[in-house]
Amino acid sequence: MTSKIAISNQKGGVGKTTVAINVAGALANRGHEVLLADLDPQGHATEGVGLADTYDSAKPHFGSVLETIDENRTVAEIVYSHEAFDVIPSNVDMFTLETDLTGAMRSRERLELLFDNLDHDYDFIIVDCPPSLGHLTDNALLACQNVLIPALAEGTSIRALEILYDQIESIERGYDVQITQLGLVANRVEHDGEAKEMMEWFEDTFEGQLPVWEVRKRVALKRAWNNGVSIFEHEEESDMESVFTAVATHLEGTV
Ligand SMILES: Nc1ncnc2c1ncn2[C@@H]1O[C@H](COP(=O)(O)OP(=O)(O)OP(=O)(O)O)[C@@H](O)[C@H]1O
Ligand SMILES: [Mg+2]
Incomplete structure (x- = not known):
């Protein structure tokens, strides 16, 4: 079973993108077979794992495969290997996907197919989403x-989470599925007053329901990222x- x-x-x-790359790196470091899929047309994860050259590549690529429905095709051609895990890079053509999928058949099921x-057979697939709610997400x-x-x-973040929850609920209702929330990663945390207050808010709000992790602001x-790897493959130690x-x-214990 792939999680x-x-x-x-x-x-x-x-x-x-930072969380996607480093969670993929952490899982690979623990011995898992991992695939990182960069679903963001901006291609930041693609760049962050050193595959910027693939971003302008000709078809087939991630976008061209999502554009069509072919249940029997092989997708091996769009998977690249990285130092620690495999990657499906994003492609510049994916900027038009959001509009191309509007009104298309099974427009929200393309990635599942x-x-x-x-x-x-991967143990884990990690998908880096774009900063928008639409067909790709x-x-x-x-x-x-x-x-x-x-x-x-x-x-x-409070409003952002409310909006995301509404979207999750609408997918759950529309497709009769249950989408599990695995946790919240508070990121780029600096220990100033606002961050402290918000960490308390996260912990009070999710206590007993969702784990909350704290990733500090770190240049490492x-x-x-600039070296095209996660912190687990990077030579520099990071806390x-x-x-x-x-x-x-x-994740190993829950999905
Ligand atoms: N914990 C951190 N410490 C230092 N810099 C960070 C940290 N997390 C993210 N950054 C930097 O902040 C910027 C935004 O982070 P990132 O690209 O991961 O966010 P994102 O949510 O994927 O952005 P987008 O919405 O554009 O996809 C990047 O330049 C990244 O290197
Ligand atoms: Mg991103």
Whole structure:
């Protein structure tokens, strides 16, 4: 059984891609076979794992496979290997997917169909979502049915979470599925007054229901990204490895 996890929050710049790359790295570091799928047309995860060259590649690519329905095709051609895990890179053509899928047949089931056709048995598939609610994010929620939510430790996160929950509920109702929330990763936390207040709010709100992890603001995370790897493959030691390992360990036990 493959555990599939969407890393989602429609709010921009909260750390989805950072969390996706480093959770993938943590799981791989613990011996799992992992696939990271970059569903964001911006291609940040693709760049962050050193595959920027693939972003302009010709078809077939992630976007061209999602654009069509072919239940028997092989998707091996769009999977690349990275140092520690496999990657389905994003492609510049994916910017038009959101409009192309509008009104198309089974427009929210494309990613699920693609995952059904993978040749390799992965232990985990991690999907980095775009900063928007639309067909792409709906595809990720429906294909994974598990969501891990990164959020900044600031007041704006409250509304962002409410909006995301509404979307999750509407997919659950529309498709008669249950989407499991795996936890909240408070990201880029600096120990100032607002962050402290928000960490308390997260903990009070989710106590007993959802784990809340705290990823601090660390330049090591940026340096690993600039080197095309997660902090687990990067030569530099980082105190955030233990946080991402804790997330990975939790995922092993719950999905
Ligand atoms: N814990 C952290 N410490 C330092 N820098 C961070 C941290 N988390 C994220 N960043 C930086 O903040 C920026 C935004 O992070 P990231 O790209 O992961 O967010 P995102 O939610 O994926 O953004 P988008 O909504 O554009 O997809 C990036 O430049 C990233 O390197
Ligand atoms: Mg991103």
